[in-house]
Amino acid sequence: MPFRPVTPEKLSAAVVRQIEELILRGILRPGERLPSERELAERLGVSRPSLRDAIGQLQETGLLSSRAGAGAYVADVLGSAFSxxxxxxxxxxxxxxxxxxxxxxxxxxxxxxxxxxxxxxxxxxxxxxxxxxxxxxxxxxxxxxxxxxxxxxxxxxxxxxxxxxxxxxxxxxxxxxxxxxxxxxxxxxxxxxxxxxxxxxxxxxxxxxxxxxxxxxxxxxxxxxxxxxxxxxxxxxxxxxxxxxxxxxxxxxxx
Incomplete structure (x- = not known):
């Protein structure tokens, strides 16, 4: 049979999906700074470790970037269409x-x-x-x-x-x-x-x-x-x- 056990989604995966959708819809823009870790975890209703996991995944895929001492930013994934x-x-x-x-x-x-x-x-x-x-x-x-x-x-x-x-x-x-x-x-x-x-x-x-x-x-x-x-x-x-x-x-x- 093609059925598999249903497993609950990790909180970090839900956070990743939400941030991806905000970037896709143009609500979060390139260069925009995300709220602090504490504030963002509170807004999303997740633990800080779950949020860190999600941010790490988004950085690995190139959608977010980090700046020393300044937090996480939406990466400049668009750049310019022309040189x-x-x-x-x-x-x-x-x-x-x-x-x-x-x-x-x-x-x-x-x-x-x-x-x-x-x-x-x-x-x-x-x-x-x-x-x-x-x-x-x-x-x-x-x-x-x-x-x-x-x-x-x-x-x-x-x-x-x-x-x-x-x-x-x-x-x-x-x-x-x-x-x-x-x-x-x-x-x-x-x-x-x-x-x-x-x-x-x-x-x-x-x-x-x-x-x-x-x-x-x-x-x-x-x-x-x-x-x-x-x-x-x-x-x-x-x-x-x-x-x-x-x-x-x-x-x-x-x-």
Missing amino acids: PALLDLFGRHDEAVFDYLSFRRDLEGLAADRAARLGSDTDLKVVAAVFAKMEAAHAKRASDEEATLDAQFHMAIIEASHNVVMLHMMRSMYELLRGGVFYNRKVMFSQSTTRSTLLDQHRAINDALQARDAAGARTAVEAHLSFVETALRDQQMAQRHEGIALQRLDHETEG
Whole structure:
């Protein structure tokens, strides 16, 4: 017969499974410090020896790391999807920049659709809370804070989509995402109306999500990132035209 005696699960195995799930779902993030051994054992309701056993197993699998005198941390298992040299190369070539925007438009459109359909009410409250901070930063004309919150807003949507592969892939690309957001905003802020336009676009995304309008949320995300792409192309063209105009001016004033 295929039956075997049922054995109770070790407490350390239950702790391992719980911490693994928190990392998988993106709740515990790379570099995040775990509570002290005493506090964590109390929260989990296990003995300190059982907790030490679990932490040891997670360190062996590479999910946790320890720092002398500082406790246990979630390991940087994600790293970066691209090397610094490749990131620099992307930033210097228009083709890669616009492919990146196209990739974001496709992926984040899908994430917004999923978030509207599958996100919990609490997920959508998180998105709304980040947007409220964006409005406050906009009122203060805090451009750097707005840019930081822009990235958080988009990541909150991806988190609300509840696709762990998408979540970890985008987390691993966070430097690229953040770099894209900061760069695009810095360029577009040279246009006086752009800050308000961007805020309105994020409001449209948030409104569609709160209404659980999946198609509307996807359309709003795609429209926003298409606007970013067009504004960036226009700015780059204006810079090229200015370069040519300066050459003409130099030529005319040489004589």
